[in-house]
Amino acid sequence: MTTPQRFPAYSFPKGFLWGTATSAHQVEGHNTRNNWHQWEQEHGRILDGSTSGRACGWWEGHWREDLDRAAVAGQNAHRCSLEWSRLQPAPETWDDDAIAFYRALLEGMHARGLCPLVTLHHYTDPQWFADEGGWLGRRAVQRFRAYATGVIERFGDLCVDWCTFNEPNALVLQSYVGGYYPPGKRNILLALCAAVHIARAHTTAFEVIHHIAPEARVGIVVLHYDIQPLYPQRKGNVRLIGMIARLVNDFFADAVIRGQFPAFLPFPSRDLRPGALDFYGLNYYTGVELGWTPWRKRHLGFSFRYPPEAPRSPSGLVAHYPEGFRRVLDHVAGYGVPVIITENGIDDADDRLRPRYIVEHLREAAAAISRGMRIEGYFHWSLVDNFEWEKGWTHHFGLWEMDPETLVRRERASARLYADICHANGFTDGIAHEHEAMLRVAE
């Protein structure tokens, strides 16, 4: 009977949201009007040379079977995103088929008892927007405001909780520093400019959504890493890494909760205002240790590793590190706003680590709630294997696995574990016994 001690029980408050998260471009397929479509056609951009193609077939109607499974599995909410380039194929044009599709999708969620949490922007830009300069363009903020206005006018009756942007911090790092996402730049100043525009776009969308739908709630979703110094004995390093962690993790919270850009940036905070959000969307996957050795030329002297004791996912992308989640939760609790855990998950085709990953990350969430943090829900990434951006079809985050050739789905064992947790609104000794074998495999 070691399992219940190793994996003790915990529970969540009544009304807790249980769901999974998906994003339009990763599941819909046939998305041809955005900057990712262009990017996928360029040689060498996607690890396995694949494209999003039919993705998970949601545009063809497969969303129905996926949401059926989510509902049967005890989930009461789903986080999806809208594809801006479908809704606005040109700046002043709204597409009737896309409107009908998303209305059916949101109505389909309600019909299945899944409360929608809708993201307006999950990484992809319409190609026309990219051609105008994307997030560096002069009209970027006003374009996003027009989009948000049109969305809330057309779908405001079907959704209360809205996320403006998904992970704008990861987006600007990948697009303007790492160069892995379109437009593939490597320039930190461009990244900061894009971040400033996105913070302003969020703020104006927050205002317009509230103006049209006063009962709506608006948040932003940010990716948090637990960033620790690789060389804790070097004081300069510790200070520098602390500053980087703050910039990477807190830039958007500072901008939209406190209404301030970091003091070193020459951007006026006048288009910002404090309190421009109703909830904070927290994405957490892993922790990293970061160090700086100025005499090394590669990567500007920066090096990083995962916490050595943390088991890694098969691809090495995610380290199972719930301690980092605890620190991140305590940090985000300090923002003093309601929080929704909008993503958390691991790429694990064989489902060896995922069961323990789910149980131990949820344990940290439950513990944070008992320390007084207001967490309203948890959305596992993801419902079904999907197109993993520059990694193509090589990474498997789904509770259900999917063959991208046939679109046939198959349940992974952790889908059953997660279902039991959702049904019980927590993790019980009974669930620990039931899934003992698979929780032990990962030890």
Ligand code: BGC
């Ligand atoms: C993104 C998802 C992505 C997931 C796994 C998140 O940061 O929002 O789109 O699939 O990470 O890498």
